[in-house]
Amino acid sequence: MASRVVLPQNVEGNNNGGIKQKNAAEGQGRNRKALNDIGNLVTIRDVEGKLQRPITRSFGAKLLANAQAGGDNKIKKAAPGVAGKAVVVPVVPKPPTKRAVPTTKPKSVEVIEISPDTEDKKQEKPEKLVTQNERSVGYKKKKKVPSMTALLTARSKAACGLTNKPKEQVVDIDASDVDNELAVVEYVEDIYTFYKIAENESRPCDYMNSQPEINEKMRAILVDWLIEVHNRFELMPETLYLTINLVDRFLSSKSVPRRELQLLGIGAMLIACKYEEIWAPEVNDFVSISERAYSNEQILKMEKAILGQLEWYITVPTPYVFLSRYIKASIPDGEMENLVYFLSELALMHYGSISFCPSMVAASAVYVARLTLFKAPGWTETLRTHTGFSESQLMDCAKMLANLHSVAPGHKLQTVYKKYSKPEKCAVAMCSPPMSLLVLSSS
Structure with missing residues (x-):
């Protein structure tokens, strides 16, 4: 200007x-x-x-x-x-004044939420600011003081032994078999779930009262002889358990004369060998091992009668299929594995074991074996998960197995005891049974 x-x-x-x-x-x-x-x-x-x-x-x-x-x-x-x-x-120009721009607040737009599944996030509360004076005197957050009711409840639980203990972790027993195609890790849980359902459909009933010429002692003698034949032929363990299952199921549905009881055992083992073995023994081998008490025609006729009576229903869950799984869940050594099989074969000879389902017999054998070998704890969370049984549910069957073990050295039928007294079986038959189960069973 x-x-x-x-x-x-x-x-x-x-x-x-x-x-x-x-x-x-x-x-x-x-x-x-x-x-x-x-x-x-x-x-x-x-x-x-x-x-x-x-x-x-x-x-x-x-x-x-x-x-x-x-x-x-x-x-x-x-x-x-x-x-x-x-x-x-000189004229000094006036500095331009800034005009205040009117600010208009945007209108609030109502948002409609379409999906009801979304959850609103909780607003986090801002932490309390600590002043300089509070820092200088050593500021500390106020601790929550438990109420008197909470203290009394905690003391009561501690006195009753109900304190919260850390939960035991379940071991993944199939982790080492991921690359093993024969282990079928993807389907193993479903397979054993089916076994648990199907085991009750193939269980024999209490048939001794319906058999006029057979008693429990005769059955024990037959099973002892079948175990000896099984050892001589060096057959698979699955064959022995399937043989006893076929015998009991046939006796549950039909009366058998005393003179044909051994023939029934031979016919059942012949079927089991054809089902389980790669190289099954011939009919002449059973004729020879029975000292020609029965002819070839009689054995084949009994085989046909068994299959017809059972309607060719042979694929059944025996105690052995559960034993292989439960032993794996116990993470065993060689001594424990042999002791479990020893107890389960004692159960095969005892007629009272048919009152328990195959899975319970297998789980009880593992439980008694762990107590016999002082494995702590006796029943783990891994075993409870894979077997589906608690420790209290196994007590009755476990007491039976412990008593059978205690009387095995003086029993007349010594096949099972001698078999598991050999060094290749870790001489597990000579172990002392757990006294806790024997004391509880006698009281």
């Missing part, structure tokens, strides 16, 4: 010249009126009426600051200009 020229008021000259100059000054004043309207310059006059230095905004602020600092309420006069000459004062 151009500077304003201030003309002196007392101008000497003639009247005409004065009028012309006066008119020129008036015209110039009219032309410069727009500059006065801006407000950048404030023209003041002293007491004599003479023009002084225009007070700009910055100059006025400086005068006000000097008055406040010195306590002087009088404003210092500006230095007059040179007489007869105009004083040119």
Whole structure:
């Protein structure tokens, strides 16, 4: 902006010249009126009426600051200009003021949630700010004090032995067989779930009262002889358990004369060998081992009668299929594995074992074997998970197996005891049975 020229008021000259100059000054004043309207310059006059230095905004602020600092309420006069000459004062432009832009708040839009499955996240509460004074005195968060009821409840549980103990982890017994295709790790749980359902469909019933010529002692003699034949032929363990299952199921549905009881055992073992073995013994081999008590035709006729009576239902879960799984869940060594098989074969000879399902017999054999070999704990969470039985559910069957073990050395039928007294079987038959089960069984 151009500077304003201030003309002196007392101008000497003639009247005409004065009028012309006066008119020129008036015209110039009219032309410069727009500059006065801006407000950048404030023209003041002293007491004599003479023009002084225009007070700009910055100059006025400086005068006000000097008055406040010195306590002087009088404003210092500006230095007059040179007489007869105009004083040119620079005009300081006013800094542009920023206009406040009106802010309009956006209207709140209502959001409609389409999926009801989403859950709102809980707003986290901000943590309490710790002041400097609290830090200096050692600020600590206030601990939650338990109530008297909680203390009394905890003490009562501790007195009764109900304190919360860390839960025992279940061991993944199939982790080592992931790459073994024969172990069928993907289906093994489903297979044993089916076995647990199907075992009750193939269980023999209590048939001794319906057999006029057979008793429990005769059955024990037959089973003892079949175990000896099984050892001589060096057959698979599955063959022995399937043979005893076929014998019991046939006796549960049909009466057998005393003279044909051994023939029934031979026919059942012949079927089991054909089902389980790769190289099954021939009919002539059974004729020879029975000292020709029966002919080939009699053995084949008995085989046909068994299959017809059982409707060719041979694929059944025997105690052995559960033993192989439960022994694996127990993470055994060679001694324990042989002891489990020893107890389960004692159960095969005992007629009272048919009152228990095959899976319970297998689980009880593992439980008694662990107690016999002082394995702690006697029943683990892994065994409970894979067998489906608790320790209390196995007590009745476990007591029976412990008693059979205790009387095995003096029993007349010694096939099973001698078999597991050999060094290759770790001589597990000579181990002492757990006294805790024997004491409980006698009381």
